Amino acid sequence: GYRSRAAYKLMELDDKDKLIRPGMAVVDLGAAPGSWCQVVVERLKGKGRVFALDLLEMHPMHGVEFIQGDFTEDAVLQQLENLLGEQPVDLVISDMAPNMSGMSVIDQARSMHLAELALDFAQHWLKPGGNFLVKVFIGSGFEELVKTMKPQFDKVVIRKPKASRDRSAETYLLGLGAKRDGKTGV
Numbered sequence: 001g002y003r004s005r006a007a008y009k010l011m012e013l014d015d016k017d018k019l020i021r022p023g024m025a026v027v028d029l030g031a032a033p034g035s036w037c038q039v040v041v042e043r044l045k046g047k048g049r050v051f052a053l054d055l056l057e058m059h060p061m062h063g064v065e066f067i068q069g070d071f072t073e074d075a076v077l078q079q080l081e082n083l084l085g086e087q088p089v090d091l092v093i094s095d096m097a098p099n100m101s102g103m104s105v106i107d108q109a110r111s112m113h114l115a116e117l118a119l120d121f122a123q124h125w126l127k128p129g130g131n132f133l134v135k136v137f138i139g140s141g142f143e144e145l146v147k148t149m150k151p152q153f154d155k156v157v158i159r160k161p162k163a164s165r166d167r168s169a170e171t172y173l174l175g176l177g178a179k180r181d182g183k184t185g186v
């Protein structure tokens with residue numbers, strides 16, 4: 001079985017957009033407890049690499065190289081980058097969500113910040129043509145994030161998998177086809 005129901009969201013997104021293919025290098029941010037990793041590992045069919053990161057511990061998984069740490073810390077990012085070496089990746093997926101404080105302004109700002117950091121990472125590490133999937137909450141900062149992403153990808157789409165229907169503000173942004181130089185959109 002899957003470690004979390006989040007698995008069904010990624011399966012639905014991947015069934016529609018064909019994000020995961022054997023041979024790929026994939027980075028999973030906010031990976032614990034690991035159900036997205038399970039889906040990625042299954043769909044890579046033993047060919048490819050998976051790098052995962054989370055604040056929390058994650059039970060080890062065959063085929064996944066895991067780092068425990070806070071993605072907002074430079075030292076942790078550096079650890080992940082060391083693991084990648086010089087190899088760009090095909091797909092970056094981020095399901096990161098902050099611990100909810102209950103104060104919506106703060107929670108929204110924190111979650112947008114995580115999404116922006118994930119986008120920066122994707123911009124640096126995706127191969128041209130690579131894809132980026134990120135969880136976001138519709139609210140303050142959402143439109144700006146979409147605007148920032150647009151020049152960096154051939155196409156940016158909003159996806160709301162059925163499995164997250166009950167979580168009203170939760171949605172996923174998908175950047176398809178990373179441009180060679182995302183900073184200038186060329």
Ligand code: SAM
Nearest residue numbers: 006030032033034035036055070071095096097
């Ligand atoms: N996709 C996962 C799965 O399928 O098992 C579920 C991810 S869960 C919704 C969100 C995760 O983001 C939590 O495990 C949380 O610890 C992680 N997270 C939140 N802030 C983080 C940060 N700053 N650095 C790393 N992970 C973070």
